[in-house]
Amino acid sequence: MNLPEAKVSKILNFSCVDGPGNRLVLFLQGCNFACLNCHNPHTMALCNHCGDCVPACPTGALSMIGGRVVHDPTRCDECDQCLEVCPINSNPKVFQVTIGEVLELVQRNKPFLNGITVSGGEATTQLKFITALFGVMKQSVSLRDLTCFIDSNGYLPEFAWRSVLPYTDGVMLDIKSFDCDLHCKLTGRTNERVLASARFLHAEGKLHELRYLLIPGMTDVPAEIDRLLDFVLDLSPGLNLRLNAFQHHGVRGEAQDWPAAEKDRVEEIASQLRRGGLSNVTTPAVYI
Template sequence: MPDPIGTISRVLRWSVVDGPGNRLVLFLQGCNFNCPGCHNPHTIGVCNDCGDCIPACPTDALTLVDGRIAFDPTLCTDCDECLRACPISANPMVRRMSVEDVLVLLRRDVAFLNGLTVSGGEATMQLKFVRALFAAVKAAPDLAHLTCFVDSNGHLGPQGWAKLLDVTDGVMLDIKAFDPDRHRNLTGQGNERVLASARLLAKAGKLAELRFLLVPGQTDNTDEIDALRDFARSLGPGIRLRLNAFQHHGVRGPARDWPVMRRAGVEQAAARLMAADIGPLVLPSVWLNG
């Protein structure tokens, strides 16, 4: 069987906010949610080689070759005009990488890394690649000490998790809302599979963090916060919660008109959660608004 190839939107050589310690992060292309509030909307779509982004590029870094979009990174000035031009929120600058390609990146920086995180997009949509990559890291004597984490929207089903968990050290899972209709409005999908994934991962001891995005007027009300508290409690003691605060960077459509989440609102939600004696609780570290 040929080695699986990953379609990668971006490689981040260092990150201290995508799991424990210092991590190499791969943002995989493609997502099965369609959140207006997504901060990386160009990772959602999968390119269909339509060519609509070519005229938007001021440096001719994009062309069609045999009907496929081709990208010349030596001509690219990182202006992102192509991302804005794409009608399906895809990225013509993706890299196709083998497992061995990623191992080379890890070995270059291994002395400074604690692990590898796959994010997105939704990384589990490229399940075969992620499984092969994590298995290769675990099997390499010089890399096996690196932890392998997944940042996920939780839409993967139990059969999919079963293929991944033996080579995964932890999963950071987003819950966008507890009210099913609100979740559908925020993501385009229901939340039953997300909640089931959280339960499955907690039971397996692989739920590294639950993340909850506070959007003013949508997910910062007491019903949602209390539902988060009760759900975290139901998963067992010591579930790590992270509150994120909605901001405007990258968002599309109606989300541009949503108010941003301010510090006072996050502190109010945090106080309600802390009164319930759950945690640990992690708050946004950088405030763009007072």
């Protein structure tokens, strides 16, 4: 059987912020949202081999071969100038990985790991790879004790979630906004499917955490916070809710002119949510 491969933007061997415990994280390339506030916009699109990035590379790690951009990691110093000039929010350093290669990497780092998280971009745009990878891990005697998590924007329909739920231990899901028009402005998509995903995953016992980004003047306003409180209370007052604070790191376009979320305001909102009955609200440890 031919197992699917994945287009990967980056791999972190160790992370303590992408799910419970210490985790190996795969950042898959490609996203079905176009968030104005994206902190990793280079993960959105797949390279179209236009070649604009080649002359921007100071070390000669990029070249055009047969009409395609080719990346030589041995010459790359990770300056990321290629990402800054890309006109479509892509990454010429994306590489293909097989399930076997991921399993080997996980096995090598297993003594230090609690599990693996697949993120993005939007991880579920490569759902067949995730399902196959997690399925093999759950059948592996040496790896099946590791947990398998997905970090998602929630835009996957229910029937597709059902295909991966038998193999995933949990999903961390982002809600960008409760106002549909604002959600569409921020992401290019409406939010009905996202909210439906949160409800479905919670009902199936797979919603590990909701994440909500506080953007001053947009998503931190009283109407949004009230709807966030009501939504989580309707699911479970004890659900893990992580408040993230909008900052300027990595963002492009108009979001560069938006005000950053300040710690005092984030903590004020967290206190409001706790007073409203939520028992597991987490705020950022660092504001950068």
